[in-house]
Amino acid sequence: MSAVTDTHAVGHTGNPGQEAARRRTFAVISHPDAGKSTLTEALALHARVISEAGAVHGKAGRRGVVSDWLDMERTRGISITSAALQFSYDDCVINLLDTPGHADFSEDTYRVLSAVDSAVMLLDAAKGLEPQTLKLFDVCRHRGIPVITFINKWDRPGREALELCDEISERIGLRPMPLTWPVGESGHFHGVLDRESGDFVGYERTDAGAHLAAERRLDAEQAAAEVGAEWQQATEESELLSASGGDLDEAAFHAATATPVLFGSAVRNFGVGQLLDLLVRLAPQPGPRPDAGGTPRELEAPFSAFVFKVQTGMDPAHRDRVAFARVCSGEFERGMVATHAATGKPFATKYAQQVFGQQRDTVETAYPGDVVGLVNASALGVGDTLYNGKPAVEFPGIPSFAPEHFAVARTTDPGRSKQFRRGIEQLSQEGVVQVLHSETRGEGAPVLAAVGPMQFDVATQRLESEFRSPIELERLPYHVVRLLGDPRQRSMLRTRTSEVFDRPDGSVLAVFTDNLALRTTLRLHPELDLHHVVAATEH
Template identity: 30%
Template structure:
C-alpha cells in the first residue's frame, strides 16, 4: 500500500513538471468566462457548462459577480490536457478592474486573448494586446461567438491585423457564421493558400525561412516544415495564431485546446533550485486569516517552512499549502516550481511580495505596473458615524486585495479617500462593504487625480541651530525635473561619511513621502532630489552619562526638517499641475456627426480628422479623463443610441487656467508656523 501511495505521488510530481499557467483575457462580454467553463467541461472537470447569466460558473464565485454577470476578481482553476496540468486564470474584462489583470500578468506562461466575432476589437482588447506583446507573453487569439447573429469572422480578422498586430494568421475558417450551425474547420496541412500566407508572415522573423521562401523551397514551405517555426515564434510572442469558435456550442474548442498544449511554453524552473516565487493575489479566509496566491518559479516550499519575504524584517512561516488540481484547490505538503499555490501563515504578506530569492524570479515575471494607475478618486463616508472605525478596518482589508485603491487618510477632516478606475468599481466597493463587512457607505463626487510636474530647478537649505530652523539638523536639497516615467531619484551631493547613515536614510524616505503632496496637493512623480548640505550634533551626555536629546541630533530631526526644506526648494523650482487625458474612438452615424462636434468641444475634447466607414464616421481624439463619463452619458441622446465610444488613459497634459488643488492630509509644510506647531506637539505627546 505504501509503495502504491508513493507511485501516485511520483505521478503527480511528473505531471507538475509539465505545468502551464494560462491567462484568459478579454474586453468585457467577449465570452471569456464562458470559454473557461467550456474548457473545464471538455477536460472532464465539470459535468455541465455553467452560465454567466444564471450565476453558475466555476470562476465567478463572489455573490456580486454572480449577480452582475461580470468577473471582478481573478480566479484560478486547473485541468489537464494529456500530461500538461493547466492552471487557468480567469481575469476581469471590465476596464474598472484592470489592476486585477495587471497582477495576473506576472505569473503567466501564456495567454488566450478572447475577441467577440460580433463586436470585434474593442478598447480593452487593444490595451491588453499591447501589454501582452510588450511583456512578450506568448498569446493565442480566440474569436468567440461565431454562432451569434452579426458574427463576421473575416471582418474581425482584418481588425486584428490592422488594430492589434499584423503578426496574426487564422488557423482555420468558419462555416455558416452567425447561425447556430456555425462550425470551425481547421485549414488542411496541404492547403497551399494557408501555407503560403503562414510562410510569408513567419519569414519576417526567420532568416532561414525567408531564404527558403525566396528560393521557393517546397519542403521548407510545407506545413510540416513550418510547424517548428510556428511553435518557436508563438512561444517567443512574435506570432499569434488565430482560432475561431463558440464557447456556447463548443465548436473550435478542440483546436484551441490542442494549440494551448502544443504552441504555448510549459512553466520553466527546477524544484531543486533556490526558493523563488511572487504573490499576485491576497484574500481572507473564513476566519479572517490571510491567504496568499503565489506562483513558484524555482525551488519547493513545504508546510512549516520559514520563507524569506523581500522587504520584510521577519521570515513568514507556511502553515498550510493548497495546489490546483482538476478544478479544485487541494491540500498538499508542498508546492514546487511551475505551480500556483494558496499559502497560509504569511501574516504580513502583501501583493507583489517576492518569496525567497528575488534573483531567481525572471525579469518578465516581476510584479510591476503595466497599465496606467487609477485617475479618479472619491471620499467614502459611513452612513452611521459610529461605523467610522469599522469602515477604516474594512477598507484596509480591501486595500490588501487591491493596493491600487490607495487609501488616503485625512486625519484633519476625519475622511478616507479611495482611488478608482471608474464608476462600476465604486458600486462594487459599496456593495462589498455592505455585504461582507456590514458597513453602509455613501460616496462624495468622483474627482480626477492630477499630478504635479517640476517646472525647473530649485534649491534650499537650513542650518542647524540657526533661525528659523527649530530642529537639530542641517539639510540642503536641490529639486530638478526628470523624464516622464523616471520616478523619484534621491542623490547624495555630500560625503556619505559626513554623518550617520540612518540620518541620510531618514532624509531619503521623508523626501519620497513628502512628494506625495506637492505645492497644489498632488503627487510629484518624476524628479531628481539631491542632498546638497548635511550636518548634525553628535550624541551628547551630561557628566552623569545620561543622554540629552536637547543637545543631540536624531533621525527624527531630519524627518521633521526635510519637508520644510523640500517644499521651499519646490517653490523655487515651481510645479505645474497635469490632468489625465484619455484617447477616445467614436463611431457614429454620418448624419449626426456635425451636431456631435460642438458637444465634443464643450467637453474639451480634441477630435482628429474623421474617417468614413460606410454609413458611419469614425473619429479619434483626446479628452480629459474628468469628462469621459459626461461623454458616455450624453452619447445616446446625441446619436439616437447608435454611437459607440471606446476610451483609455493615454497621457497627462498641463492644465490650462487655474490649477485644481487637492486638500492636504499631511502637517502642511507649506505653512511653517502651523507645521512646526503640529510636529512639535506630536513629538511632545509621543
C-alpha cells in the first residue's frame, strides 16, 4: 500500500475559490453488507493511491480494507466508525468519507453527512433499497445533498435493472438517470452500455478484484457481433429510458430531484472507474456554507471550519485524539492560530494531518472542502467552529439523536476508577455514546445512552483496550424519551417506570419504560412540562 498521496502535487493556486473548484467531498452511504467499504477501497485503487485492494470482510488470511481500522471492524466485518480518505485524481482533490452502514451508528453517519457536498448511494442488486439506506437518504433529502446511485454486486444474481430503477423512483421520489446500462442480467454480467457514447464497455476479471480490472471498448456494431442478443436487449431498454425521461439532466441532479445511476461490482472493480470519473465531472464543488444565522460564508472569506467528528485510538502507540474538521472558507495553514468560537480562546494548529484511513501525513495547507485532522485537539468537540480574522463566525451545531437504549456503566476494577472516568469522558466527547448523569445514582455510575445497542459493545471494548478499564453494564428498561422543560419537576418522575437524567449540554431527559408509563405519568401530573426530543446540540 502506498503512503498518503500529496494532494497538492498537481499544483495549487492558493486562491480559495479556485482551489474549491478542484475539490469533491462526498460520503458513501448504504445498508450494511451492500459493499460500501469495498467500494471505498476500489475507488482508491482506481485513483492509484493503493496498489492492491484489501480482502472482502471475513476472508481469512487477507487484509482488511484501509477505511476499517478498529479491532471490532476487522473482526466483525462491518464499519462502525466513519473514516476519511483524501487523494488526488485527474487534477482534483478527492475527500471521500466512508460511513458506518449499521443502523446502530446512524448518529456518526449523520455527522459525516453534515460535512459533504454530495453522496454516493450504494444499492445491492439483489436487495435494492433497504431500511437503513432509506433513513440515510432522508437525511440527504433534508439537507439537499445531491445523490449518485451505484447499483453494486451485478456480478451476482439479483433483480432486473428496470425494476430497481422503478423502485428508486417510486420509493424515494428521485428520477433515475442511468449513465450506464448492464449488458447481461445480474449474475451474468458482460459489461455495460455507455449511454452517452453508445459504446460497450467490457471488463476482464482479476484475482478477486485485488487489482484494476482491464476495460475494453467496442462500438455498437462490434458489440452486436460479439455479445449478440443481450446487447440488443440493453440498447432497446436504453431507448426506452430515453423515451421516459431517463437521460442525464445535470440541473435536476444538482437540485437533488434526480440521480445518475451506474451499474457495477465493487469487489470485481467493475464500473468503479466510471463512478470516479462521474464524481469529478458532475459532483458539486464546495460552495458558501450558511453560518448559524443563515448567512452564507463566502469561500474567499478568512479561514473557517467546523468539527464533525472526534476520534481517538487511531494510533495505538500514542493514543492521540484527532478532531476532523471540514474547511468551509479561506486557506488553512498549519501552525496558524485560529479562534475557537465556543470559547473565544485561541487554538493552535501545529499538528495538522491529512488522512488516508489510519495512515496520516502532515498537511501544510488546505482549502474549502478539505478534511483536516487536528491532532491532540482536546479542547474541540463535535459541532465546534474554528475561524480566523473578523468578524466572528459560528456554524450550526450538529444535533444529537434521541437515545433508545440505556445502561448503567460500572468499573469492575476499583483500582482503575481514574482511568474509567477519563475513558467515559472521552467516549462522551467523541459521541461514541451519550453519557448521562443521575442525581440518585452518583458520579461513579454514569448512564450510557445509545441509538443502537451495538454502541455499548464499542464503548465496552474501547474502555478495556484503550484504558485498561473493564466495565459491566446494567441494562435499563427505558425506551421512551422526553425533554423536561422545568427541572424543578424532577421529583414527579422518580418512579418505578420513569427516571431523570442530565445531559452534558445542560438539558434534562425524562425516560419512561414505554408509552403506557408516559401516559400514566401525564394523567397523574398533567402539569409536567415534557417535550419531544428535538435536535439538541452538544456544543
